[in-house]
Amino acid sequence: MNSGGRPVVSVMEVGGTHVTAASVDIETRGLRFGGAFREALDGNGSAADILSALVRCAAHLPVQSPNRWAVAVPGPFDYERGIGQYEGVGKFDALRGFDLRAALTASLPDVADLSFCNDADAFVLGEWWAGAARGHRTAVGITLGTGVGSCFLRDGRVLQHGPGVPSEGRVHTLRYADKPLEETVSRRALRRAYAAATGEVPPDVREIAQRARQGDRAAADVFAETFGALGRVLGPPLAAFEPTVLVVGGSIARAWDLVAEPLRAGLTETDPAHAGSIVITSAQYPAEAALLGAAYLATAPVATALGEPRRGRTRSS
Structure with missing residues (x-):
């Protein structure tokens, strides 16, 4: 999670047509290592296709040590277990019952921690924390x-x-x-x-x-x-x-x-x-807020040490 002594968390935001990945510097509340990277994603594709898009996007980021990940995804989703609950929402049907936590943990290098959060929650938290x-x-x-x-x-x-x-x-x-x-x-x-x-x-x-x-x-x-x-x-x-x-x-x-x-x-x-x-x-950061909010949720105790009030690691659908 540290880069040059500064806390950094790797994040992804998953949408119906694309996935975005970035490294968030908790101290500066901004993106590092060239900003955000985007890959196309077919929300109606197979679970394997969706997973492949996420892994390709994640590969743009340097591996942190330890490598902490936070992923913002739309509901309905079991954020604690990392399992899709999609049905009849027009996207991600292939992720219904799919253990995305296990799949990403196995596919990303040196994962020390992997958390999920709702994308709208992450957006608002990002604007509250930094925007x-x-x-x-x-x-x-x-x-x-x-x-x-x-x-x-x-x-x-x-x-x-x-x-x-x-x-x-x-x-x-x-x-x-x-x-x-x-x-x-x-x-x-x-x-x-x-x-x-x-x-x-x-x-x-x-x-x-x-x-x-x-x-x-x-x-x-x-x-x-x-x-x-x-x-x-x-x-x-x-x-x-x-x-x-x-x-x-x-x-x-x-x-x-x-x-x-x-x-x-x-x-x-x-x-x-x-x-x-x-x-x-x-929004002040319409493209980055969900990434910032996901990082905040994943590292609330670290943010506290850097001057933020203590927050729980919220999981919400």
């Missing part, structure tokens, strides 16, 4: 992409229950217009709404965003309605949880100019008393 939520005791983060990821954080601890915290701390369990939230707020929902408004075969979200910026009224309305709805759904739980910052990441957050205003308007509509006091911001 946009740094200095805030109580924070909420969401990721916008194929669905809505989320994490409710207080004093560096991931919370799964309590005032304002949805079931398991997951915003996607909430409902809007008598439907699961992700039927309104997600990549597929945005595309479906644009198709319904225009009668066109919908382009991807990036193109819809560009059309909105170029004056396409239907595209602008889709963004306004989608993220206004998200704000209205988030209003009551945030009022009860009382965070001082809401950090937004994920691929759709790249269109922050189209997301921020309707999101705040929706929050204000349902929670006018508190919405004005919450800092609403895009």
Whole structure:
């Protein structure tokens, strides 16, 4: 874990189309050895194919001594045992029941420790430890992409229950217009709404965003309605949880100019008393936050020695 006397942990973030690996310097809260490395990954591939992509990506990093690894993966996943629980989520079906911990331990050199964490939790912890939520005791983060990821954080601890915290701390369990939230707020929902408004075969979200910026009224309305709805759904739980910052990441957050205003308007509509006091911001490290957060979770006692409050090694789905 040490490089030149400084604590370093190797990390990976696993997504549906790629895997990213990096070495995180715990002292500087940054990436080392050339930054992050990415390899393509087919989330619908076989377990062997997925494992091969992870091992190829990991090979870009120097071997530490001892070699401590932290891996951020989306749920549903048994983070304690390192076994996939995917079924009907559109990716990683081949990892259902697959012991990824054993497979990686056998495939990576000199593994001294290997931990897993939820990717949304890692993202928010990374922004709390080193990014946009740094200095805030109580924070909420969401990721916008194929669905809505989320994490409710207080004093560096991931919370799964309590005032304002949805079931398991997951915003996607909430409902809007008598439907699961992700039927309104997600990549597929945005595309479906644009198709319904225009009668066109919908382009991807990036193109819809560009059309909105170029004056396409239907595209602008889709963004306004989608993220206004998200704000209205988030209003009551945030009022009860009382965070001082809401950090937004994920691929759709790249269109922050189209997301921020309707999101705040929706929050204000349902929670006018508190919405004005919450800092609403895009991620400071959108590409690195999950890597940083995974490293933090894996080395919380080390981070404590370097000046952070003591935190548990949280495992959350």
